[in-house]
Amino acid sequence: MGSRLRSSGRNLLEIIYKEENKVILDALHERSYRKRHLLFMPYHKEDLVCIVKTGKLRMYMGLEGKELSLSMLGPGDIFSTHSRAYVEALEDTTILACPVFKFFKAAMERQEFMLPLLMSLGDILTGALSIIERLYFHDIDKRVAAFFYEEALLRGENSTDGMRLHVGLTVDNIAKIVGSSRQTVSSLISAMEKNGIMKKLARGEYLITDMEELRLTALPCAE
Amino acid sequence: MGSRLRSSGRNLLEIIYKEENKVILDALHERSYRKRHLLFMPYHKEDLVCIVKTGKLRMYMGLEGKELSLSMLGPGDIFSTHSRAYVEALEDTTILACPVFKFFKAAMERQEFMLPLLMSLGDILTGALSIIERLYFHDIDKRVAAFFYEEALLRGENSTDGMRLHVGLTVDNIAKIVGSSRQTVSSLISAMEKNGIMKKLARGEYLITDMEELRLTALPCAE
DNA sequence: TCACAATCGTCGGCTGGACGACAGAAATAG
DNA sequence: CTATTTCTGTCGTCCAGCCGACGATTGTGA
Structure with a gap:
């Protein structure tokens, strides 16, 4: 991170x-x-x-x-x-x-x-x-997207249906990292699934189906 | 500061x-x-x-x-x-x-x-x-009060009617320091005047009329 | 001194997102 | 294996505070 x-x-x-x-x-x-x-x-x-x-x-x-x-x-x-x-x-x-x-x-x-x-x-x-920069200049949707984007760059694994990502953190843990509430992060993850960007497979496990769209969502928070 | x-x-x-x-x-x-x-x-x-x-x-x-x-x-x-x-x-x-x-x-x-x-x-x-702590854990009213309280501790000068404070900064400058908008800081200063805590004498010049009340307002942001 | 730029107080509309609540699912501990 | 704890998605309400706007005041530079 x-x-x-x-x-x-x-x-x-x-x-x-x-x-x-x-x-x-x-x-x-x-x-x-x-x-x-x-x-x-x-x-x-x-x-x-x-x-x-x-x-x-x-x-x-x-x-x-x-x-x-x-x-x-x-x-x-x-x-x-x-x-x-x-x-x-x-x-x-x-x-x-x-x-x-x-x-x-x-x-x-x-x-x-x-x-x-x-x-x-x-x-x-x-x-x-x-x-400081993220908390002050970027909204939480950008921060969440940036979190996953950067995690994917570090430890994502390519697979046939996208990039598998083992984060090893609960939604609540992620919320504490990006500086938000569990409920907000949960609904943002849900929105990304609806938008075809990422899918939650299980607790701490995600599949990124559109890495480019994730990157765009994360901009300019993650660069 | x-x-x-x-x-x-x-x-x-x-x-x-x-x-x-x-x-x-x-x-x-x-x-x-x-x-x-x-x-x-x-x-x-x-x-x-x-x-x-x-x-x-x-x-x-x-x-x-x-x-x-x-x-x-x-x-x-x-x-x-x-x-x-x-x-x-x-x-x-x-x-x-x-x-x-x-x-x-x-x-x-x-x-x-x-x-x-x-x-x-x-x-x-x-x-x-x-x-980080202030931006994330404290509302802007606390941050503004803490700003003035700490300035007063550093460079306030006792006078008969209270503590004179030469900040040397515009409201806009202060807003950029506490991480808020000019309008919000301005209205908070106005509220503190109405509450008898502090009075704006001129640009960058303030009179703190109730230092204890200012301290209480700033808690737990300033300690 | 005067024109212009910077500063400022105030108002009202809007929005990002926190958060309580609840029922259900998953994980953990004994 | 079972009871308990932890985690989770979702909904709806509420609010802190941003921000455009405007007219007035103050400060600066020529």
Whole structure:
């Protein structure tokens, strides 16, 4: 998901497991959590930098029952606890955590690590700007279409009757990602089926029957 | 403006002008622009890091006549051109610019600079998350009240009849900052006057007559 | 100083989309 | 396997706030 707050890549994990970058790995401590565990609340008092080792996390903001998913984090992704976001485990997960300043000191000694780290931070900021842009400038029909279009580009599989897409998310989950209500997203998916663009096969499974029409619907939200 | 995309401080300027950090200053090139000049368009082809030396810039996103101000940048603030934002000069401005990787190399040699740089990036990301939160979770009346409340905390001046506040922005400018239309912000200001909370003295000048009521109106948007 | 541009307050119409509700279907847990 | 929980599609009501329009006021530049 290109518009999400995450750095894209396993670079960070590969780098810290190199022998010459041992100082960084030594600064990090493993923590494991079970599925559904709420790892961090907003303004967590420990000011940590964390790297996901295995598993999957969801970072989101919430207020009065309403939620906005900021990102789905996987292995190699980095995040900090000094923010107003919740972090929950979507599956059993292991992270590598370190107090911020200790992390900085270690990172400062390894240029090989520092550059991808900065690039990761840059990616996260780009993702935040993308969320802002979408929420402010684009209506929800564009945002939903863009969501599916981008998912299809990333993980769609061609088949005889169209492009199969295993999203692995419920309609409610998708709604929290695109910043809308479940009911609205549901009816938009229904409309796309009526328009011959996409068909819901089962929970989390879709068939995109007209990729070009989906792209046009998503414009200019997805480009 | 606490919720804006800017790092708060002159640290970066002070640091790069120290003799021992000459390598960083040598990497930066001065560029000057007149008031109203559009410095950078979205996806500017030069991938630059810039630090404001003097003057004032506005960074904003725009689409089809609609704009959202992301931040007001002043001396010591840092930004990059690799983004989907426009950058315009609000007054005559001088910036120090450098290609990203060259900047990184120089910064990597000076730990004294690197830490405040990372903290600046952290501040910018915090600001982005704050914008997301406000746009998504709070109605416009809260956002407007929060805007004035925070401005008052920063630069309000006590007087006999209340707190004088020189914002220096038109209603239209404020609307672009809080993410709304001029008409809506105007009518909200009018309502606050009717409710005895704040009074508009002149363009960009306000008198806050009930700071506590303003704070309550702004909750939970401003905390 | 004057002409013009920018700013502004106000009104009313319109719309995007949230959301409660409900019945049915699918998945999960014991 | 069964009971329970989660998910879902659909409908209809409601409302936050956008936006065109217009006349008045203020600020700027020559």
